[in-house]
Amino acid sequence: MNQTINILVVEDDNDINQLLCDIIRRSGYIPQSAFSGTEAMLYLERQAWDLVLLDLMLPGMDGEGVLGYIAEHSAAPVIIISAKLDQKTKIETLRTGADDYITKPFDIEEVSARIDSHLRRAQRAMERLQVQQLQHKDIVVDTEAKSVSVQGAELAFTAREYEILALLMLSPKKVFTKANLFKSVWNEEFHGDDNTINVHMSNIRSKLAKVNPDEEYIETVWGVGYRLKT
Numbered sequence: 001m002n003q004t005i006n007i008l009v010v011e012d013d014n015d016i017n018q019l020l021c022d023i024i025r026r027s028g029y030i031p032q033s034a035f036s037g038t039e040a041m042l043y044l045e046r047q048a049w050d051l052v053l054l055d056l057m058l059p060g061m062d063g064e065g066v067l068g069y070i071a072e073h074s075a076a077p078v079i080i081i082s083a084k085l086d087q088k089t090k091i092e093t094l095r096t097g098a099d100d101y102i103t104k105p106f107d108i109e110e111v112s113a114r115i116d117s118h119l120r121r122a123q124r125a126m127e128r129l130q131v132q133q134l135q136h137k138d139i140v141v142d143t144e145a146k147s148v149s150v151q152g153a154e155l156a157f158t159a160r161e162y163e164i165l166a167l168l169m170l171s172p173k174k175v176f177t178k179a180n181l182f183k184s185v186w187n188e189e190f191h192g193d194d195n196t197i198n199v200h201m202s203n204i205r206s207k208l209a210k211v212n213p214d215e216e217y218i219e220t221v222w223g224v225g226y227r228l229k230t
Contacts, residue, residue: 005029005119006047010040010066011055011081016104020053020081023112029119037061044069049076051118054098056082056089064093071097072183077118081106095177095224134169136228137215139208141166150211160185161204168218168228177225201226 007024011017012035021031029050034040038060043049052070056063063082070078077099082089090101100114134141138151146162148155157165163185168176178197179190186196201218208217219229 005050006032007115008032008034008040008043008049008052008076010034010037010052010058010063012036012058013055016055016081019108020111023108024115027112027115029115035059037063037066040066041069044074049074050122051115052076052078053115054078054080056080056084056093064096067093067096067098072179072189075122077122079111079114079118081111134166136169136172137217138212139165139169139217141169150208153211155207155211157204157207161200161207164200165204168226172228172230175221175224175227180225 005028007029009017009020009024009031011020011033014035017033017035021033024031032043032049034043037058040052040054040058041061044052044066052074054063054066054070058066063080067078067080070076078097079100079102080090080093080098081102081104083104084090085103093101099118102111102114132142132144134143140149141147141162142149143166146159148157148162148165164181167181167184178194181197182188182190205218208215216229218226220226
């Protein structure tokens with residue numbers, strides 16, 4: 001990666017914070033320390049970040065609160081680095097929007113490798129945004145013409161239906177919550193109105209099924225959201 005990579009390190013323990021910053025510098029990236037959730041919010045509101053390393057037990061706003069903000073306002077990958085070992089915390093943070101979870105004490109080389117891995121994945125996602133054509137099974141989405149076709153037959157999609165399907169196809173393995181979809185497509189806060197998302201998803205599935213009724217393209221992950229069916 002030739003461009004400047006900026007990584008926010010949110011950790012209240014000074015020694016651990018500096019160790020993480022050293023790991024980041026050795027990889028050729030630029031770290032920025034934050035020692036509380038409140039301080040982290042100032043940096044998050046000020047600029048975009050390529051990746052965030054986030055502790056959960058923080059003074060001021062806790063790590064879960066910071067993670068919730070990032071999930072709603074940023075595309076930056078988030079790696080949780082925490083002393084909390086319980087499985088419930090891991091699952092909840094991953095479902096809230098974290099991309100990875102590393103427990104303390106951590107291995108320096110593992111942290112470095114995971115940072116590199118998530119940055120590569122984010123870079124590939126950005127490159128896919130430049131691709132003019134997305135394909136999943138026999139669906140083809142032309143991102144320049146903003147058109148959708150199945151088996152060569154173009155479908156009449158509304159703008160919102162197109163945006164939902166394109167979002168799913170840009171990250172085919174990701175489970176999108178209804179809040180994710182609403183924030184990304186409507187650019188508004190989600191207040192629990194399931195009906196709006198449900199109606200649009202039903203319309204998308206119906207239009208796809210008219211051309212190929214034997215194929216299931218989108219699956220519901222119960223209690224979580226939606227993703228493309230492989």
